[in-house]
Amino acid sequence: MRHPFRVGAAVVVLTAALAACGSSAEGRGGADGAGPAAARAPIAAPSAGPGTTAADGPPAPRTSEPPKLPSDELTPATGSFSRKQKEYLVDRVPRGMDPAAVLQTGQETCDRLRFLVKADRDVAVGAIVTGEIADAKPAVEHLCTQHRNLLREADRGYPDGTYRNDQIRPGRYRDVSPTGSCTWQITGADGRTLDSGSAAGKRTSITVPRQARVFTSTGCYAWLPEGDLG
Numbered sequence: 001m002r003h004p005f006r007v008g009a010a011v012v013v014l015t016a017a018l019a020a021c022g023s024s025a026e027g028r029g030g031a032d033g034a035g036p037a038a039a040r041a042p043i044a045a046p047s048a049g050p051g052t053t054a055a056d057g058p059p060a061p062r063t064s065e066p067p068k069l070p071s072d073e074l075t076p077a078t079g080s081f082s083r084k085q086k087e088y089l090v091d092r093v094p095r096g097m098d099p100a101a102v103l104q105t106g107q108e109t110c111d112r113l114r115f116l117v118k119a120d121r122d123v124a125v126g127a128i129v130t131g132e133i134a135d136a137k138p139a140v141e142h143l144c145t146q147h148r149n150l151l152r153e154a155d156r157g158y159p160d161g162t163y164r165n166d167q168i169r170p171g172r173y174r175d176v177s178p179t180g181s182c183t184w185q186i187t188g189a190d191g192r193t194l195d196s197g198s199a200a201g202k203r204t205s206i207t208v209p210r211q212a213r214v215f216t217s218t219g220c221y222a223w224l225p226e227g228d229l230g
Contacts (some may be wrong), residue, residue, distance in 0.1 A: 056221035066094040068097045076100045088142035109136055110144035126176035128154035158223040161214045170210040173223040175199055182220040
């Protein structure tokens with residue numbers, strides 16, 4: 001088990017790293033980075049459910065995703081994209097958007113990972129597990145492949161939540177940035193509690209046994225595997 005660290009320090013490091021990344025991305029141009037980051041895609045409006053009557057009004061229109069630029073049109077205003085950059089952009093650039101702006105979001109993701117790994121590797125993996133660093137997988141697979149080991153570890157981790165049956169992977173786990181209210185509970189098929197506890201803001205390790213059927217974590221941020229879980 002690693003030495004515990006103060007949660008406050010991790011949060012400060014994370015905040016400072018994300019702020020630093022935002023500053024470092026400014027002023028880039030061409031294939032190495034572009035202007036403003038890509039705008040978020042609109043969220044589709046919910047449609048009326050089964051059994052809706054005329055009095056309820058017509059179903060809300062659904063918003064479809066805009067068509068993507070074909071690969072042969074993925075070119076920056078100046079310069080050119082590398083093979084890896086172009087692979088990252090395939091099926092990711094809405095028509096009418098500058099491909100270099102989309103590329104910049106991937107480069108910023110790599111910047112965030114680089115800063116976090118230097119500060120605390122577990123925090124970097126935890127940020128992938130929780131989705132705090134969005135779209136980490138495509139960015140790492142094409143733009144910063146040196147971080148692929150972070151993806152492999154994150155794939156076996158748990159963010160806070162409740163997991164049942166096939167969602168549970170037995171093994172030893174350590175928490176990341178637990179809050180003062182970090183608690184967990186593991187129960188078996190008969191509902192009997194197999195393990196439970198509180199980290200009280202201190203990092204700890206737990207064992208999820210093979211007979212576990214429900215695993216619930218609250219306020220612990222994320223759990224990362226210790227060793228090879230198979």
